[in-house]
Amino acid sequence: MGHVDLPIKIGNYTIIQKFTVAEIDVPAVIGYDFLHKNNCTIDMGKGFSLNEPRSEKLRRLSSSSCDEVNELPSLLQDLKLRSSELLSEGQIDQLESLLKRHNQTFSKNKDDLGRATAIKHKIDTGNAKPVKATP
Numbered sequence: 001m002g003h004v005d006l007p008i009k010i011g012n013y014t015i016i017q018k019f020t021v022a023e024i025d026v027p028a029v030i031g032y033d034f035l036h037k038n039n040c041t042i043d044m045g046k047g048f049s050l051n052e053p054r055s056e057k058l059r060r061l062s063s064s065s066c067d068e069v070n071e072l073p074s075l076l077q078d079l080k081l082r083s084s085e086l087l088s089e090g091q092i093d094q095l096e097s098l099l100k101r102h103n104q105t106f107s108k109n110k111d112d113l114g115r116a117t118a119i120k121h122k123i124d125t126g127n128a129k130p131v132k133a134t135p
Contacts (some may be wrong), residue, residue: 001021001022001023002020002021003020003021004017004019004021005017005018005019006019015038017034025121036037072096072099072100072103073103073106075106076099078126079099079106080092080095080096081098083095091093
């Protein structure tokens with residue numbers, strides 16, 4: 001039937017929202033676009049809430065604040081040498097670029113093999129006592 005901009009008051013916040021007027025049997029339908037844009041939460045037990053808007057201060061860094069290190073880490077120098085025996089100069093450059101991009105993927109020493117430090121987890125075992133067993 002048409003569109004109209006109306007204020008919506010939720011708690012202490014007033015939001016101007018565009019409504020589409022239609023012949024339906026419900027008082028109002030709030031869509032995902034409104035919920036997402038206004039950081040709203042729907043809790044089936046508690047109802048509808050509008051989360052407080054956040055503002056974060058950002059600091060601009062100048063491009064001269066850091067220098068790019070363009071050197072292959074020494075731990076990967078040997079890998080590059082062993083891998084490039086049958087490669088052309090262009091392929092060696094591509095290999096070095098690949099090694100630089102993914103240098104965090106490679107083991108630094110024998111102690112970090114088989115260890116994942118990016119994710120920490122805990123398994124709730126209740127009251128069970130620890131069991132020591134060889135793998």
